[in-house]
Amino acid sequence: MLIIPKKTPPVETHWQKELANSFTTLDSLLEYLRIDPSSLPPALSNDAFSNNNNINIIPTQNDISIIEQHNNARRLFPMRVPKPFADLMQQSNWYDPLLQQVVPQQAEFVDKLGFVADPLQEQNGTTAGLIHKYKSRVLLLVRGGCAINCRYCFRRHFPYQDNQLGQAQYQSVLEYINNDTNINEVIFSGGDPLMANDKQLAKLAQKVDNITHIKRLRIHTRLPVVIPSRVNNELLAWLTNLRIKPIIVLHINHKNEIGEALIEKTKMLKQAGVTLLNQSVLLKNINDSAEEICELSEALFEANILPYYLHMFDPVKGAAHFDVSKPDAQKIMAKVITRLPGFLVPKLVQELPRQPGKTPIDLGLEP
Known part of the structure; x- marks a missing residue:
């Protein structure tokens, strides 16, 4: 039988504090995971430029760094990654499957036919x-x-x-x-x-x-x-x-x-x-x-x-x-x-x- 303590927790609970301390920029998350920004792959692969795709507001790599190109996608959808979830990611691995679910990427600027x-x-x-x-x-x-x-x-x-x-x-x-x-x-x-x-x-x-x-x-x-x-x-x-x-x-x-x-x-x-x-x-x-x-x-x-x-x-x-x-x-x-x-x-x-x-x-x- 589960026994629930009657003690009332403070208004700002532990989970809310953890939420408030979430990573909201790619730079800070990569630093925490010890991923060198200079080691990131190119922001867009060649298949992004197929005939079915349109590219919107993407600066060239000569204008800004690769990490900034990815970070720009936060304009489309804000970034938020709680630390407990980041702690489950592999250090020094850009391709970590948990990391790849949550990092903004320049590929988000690609308009593909049928995606609405x-x-x-x-x-x-x-x-x-x-x-x-x-x-x-x-x-x-x-x-x-x-x-x-x-x-x-x-x-x-x-x-x-x-x-x-x-x-x-x-x-x-x-x-x-x-x-x-x-x-x-x-x-x-x-x-x-x-x-x-x-x-x-x-x-x-x-x-x-x-x-x-x-x-x-x-x-x-x-x-x-x-x-x-x-x-x-x-x-x-x-x-x-x-x-x-x-x-x-x-x-x-x-x-x-x-x-x-x-x-x-x-x-x-x-x-x-x-x-x-x-x-x-x-x-x-x-x-x-x-x-x-x-x-x-x-x-x-x-x-x-x-x-x-x-x-x-x-x-x-x-x-x-x-x-x-x-x-x-x-x-x-x-x-x-x-x-x-x-x-x-x-x-x-x-x-x-x-x-x-x-x-x-x-x-x-x-x-």
Whole structure:
């Protein structure tokens, strides 16, 4: 049985301090990782200049240094990397798979055909702060910000400022959910919902809990991965005080993201009765091999987390360099299913606009 101490922590908690000390420039992160800026590869590879691409506002290498060329991409999407996540990266390795997920790169200035600002067409929702794409589930944009800005984020252009939930908006959203008995699951999303403080989350969760036809509360978050101290006594207290079943879906793309601190926190969450799942994105040069996917699934299971989805990359503008082709994804997963037991194989899916559910990817295997 999990015992939650009654001691009230200070307003500025440990995780918030760690968040405040995040790296926000490429220079500072590379210095911390002991990566010599002069050793960086050229900012753009030749394939960026193919006929399907357009290059916008890219200074030449003669004008500024390579590191400054990469740093310019912060104008498109700010950089934020918490120190606990940086501590999981390999020293002196520009190609570290965790580092490559979060560093701004000049390739973000490449406009590739078919890559758009709103790939899932979410920006025309019926109610501010709410996305109701699936009949039985509704998604609440609890907080717009994230603890880490992943460069492949499909919502990197999302107008969070137009979808902030104030008191009036919360009431409207709750009434919407209460009036639709087809909805049996509420998903806290964002941004990252755990960026909100636990007092706010507890209040909102309790209001959702009071809606009798709701069975489950799902929380989509990356925060415990990048700042494990976010799983604190306050969070555990309100999660264990619900009638509805709490589910946390973590976002982990590579086995190296699973450190000892996260494993300790997942044990606490499991003791509290929280179901733990994981969804990943298939990313070029990060986890695009059968070996990487298998190793990730094994590491997840050891950390009390079940693999859930492996998403095809959403074609968001500014992140085309992460894309893995559908044929390559099919080949990878065809190998994975021969190496893992079924319960460790994530479902390869693609999110498509206006579809009532995630679209499974057929692996094209002969019977």
